[in-house]
Amino acid sequence: MPDSANTARNEKLKQRLRFYEDLGLAPFYRDRVLASPGPVRPELLPSAPVPASPHTIEESTLRKPALMPSTVPPAASSGKPVQPISSGPSLFDAASASAAETLTQIRDDLGECTRCKLHSTRHKIVFGDGSQKARLVFVGEGPGADEDAQGLPFVGRAGKLLTQMIEAMGLKRGDVYICNVVKCRPPGNRQPEPDEVAACSPFLFRQLDSIKPKVIVCLGATAFQTLLGTSRSISHYRGQWLDYRGYRMLPTYHPAYLLRNPAAKADVWKDLQKVMAELGLEVKKKAK
Numbered sequence: 001m002p003d004s005a006n007t008a009r010n011e012k013l014k015q016r017l018r019f020y021e022d023l024g025l026a027p028f029y030r031d032r033v034l035a036s037p038g039p040v041r042p043e044l045l046p047s048a049p050v051p052a053s054p055h056t057i058e059e060s061t062l063r064k065p066a067l068m069p070s071t072v073p074p075a076a077s078s079g080k081p082v083q084p085i086s087s088g089p090s091l092f093d094a095a096s097a098s099a100a101e102t103l104t105q106i107r108d109d110l111g112e113c114t115r116c117k118l119h120s121t122r123h124k125i126v127f128g129d130g131s132q133k134a135r136l137v138f139v140g141e142g143p144g145a146d147e148d149a150q151g152l153p154f155v156g157r158a159g160k161l162l163t164q165m166i167e168a169m170g171l172k173r174g175d176v177y178i179c180n181v182v183k184c185r186p187p188g189n190r191q192p193e194p195d196e197v198a199a200c201s202p203f204l205f206r207q208l209d210s211i212k213p214k215v216i217v218c219l220g221a222t223a224f225q226t227l228l229g230t231s232r233s234i235s236h237y238r239g240q241w242l243d244y245r246g247y248r249m250l251p252t253y254h255p256a257y258l259l260r261n262p263a264a265k266a267d268v269w270k271d272l273q274k275v276m277a278e279l280g281l282e283v284k285k286k287a288k
């Protein structure tokens with residue numbers, strides 16, 4: 001492989017590792033937990049600031065990720081070779097496995113999850129539905145009563161509206177992938193709480209990395225805020241193209257909001273037309 005390709009691949013892996021480490025996810029495979037910390041990899045430590053994306057949200061609005069080490073420990077900076085203290089797989093191996101894992105593998109890893117308190121009131125886990133090869137992923141907030149009963153996302157009234165929106169784009173539900181930030185229904189359809197989002201959102205990140213969609217549409221504030229780590233209102237960014245770790249991402253209103261505020265459908269249709277243009281889809285009919 002040419003040097004430039006190796007360099008680009010290594011840089012991509014470094015960015016992915018930093019992201020997972022910022023989330024506190026490493027190691028995140030149940031069968032890959034190390035008995036002790038792995039060797040220090042100086043080449044993985046941040047060396048230069050990452051250039052800001054044109055779509056990047058102001059830093060002051062972002063939740064602060066966990067800090068990376070700012071200095072290399074003495075053993076690594078003394079010039080002496082650092083000996084591995086664990087025979088476990090390297091973080092590079094973990095990142096490669098993450099990039100290659102399928103939705104089925106992620107679902108298997110989720111299992112009959114009890115990682116947060118939402119497990120105690122759910123009937124069915126709502127993992128996601130659609131194509132592993134989808135170019136378009138819709139991300140909502142969490143399951144409602146109908147979804148909790150059926151184990152499928154967006155099957156209630158809001159789901160029927162989402163299906164109409166997808167079909168108005170000239171697609172079928174099976175062409176896209178639909179999932180939520182949390183996979184279990186919050187009681188009374190309340191917003192998921194921060195600890196619940198923190199426990200469940202790593203599975204969303206892995207779903208997105210497994211599918212590698214061309215476009216992610218965030219339905220409502222929770223999805224948008226979770227992916228971008230911001231607390232700002234969706235109204236600041238609705239309809240704007242943003243960058244989520246290299247993916248094109250566009251926030252718009254949740255279909256449940258449209259059921260309460262039908263006048264906002266026109267805004268959402270404008271947003272979906274942007275998505276259609278990005279995907280090279282022809283506008284066939286207007287949303288009702």
Ligand code: SF4
Pocket residue numbers: 110113114115116117118119125182183184196199200
């Ligand atoms: S919401 Fe997510 S983390 Fe919480 S129990 Fe359900 S699947 Fe597990």
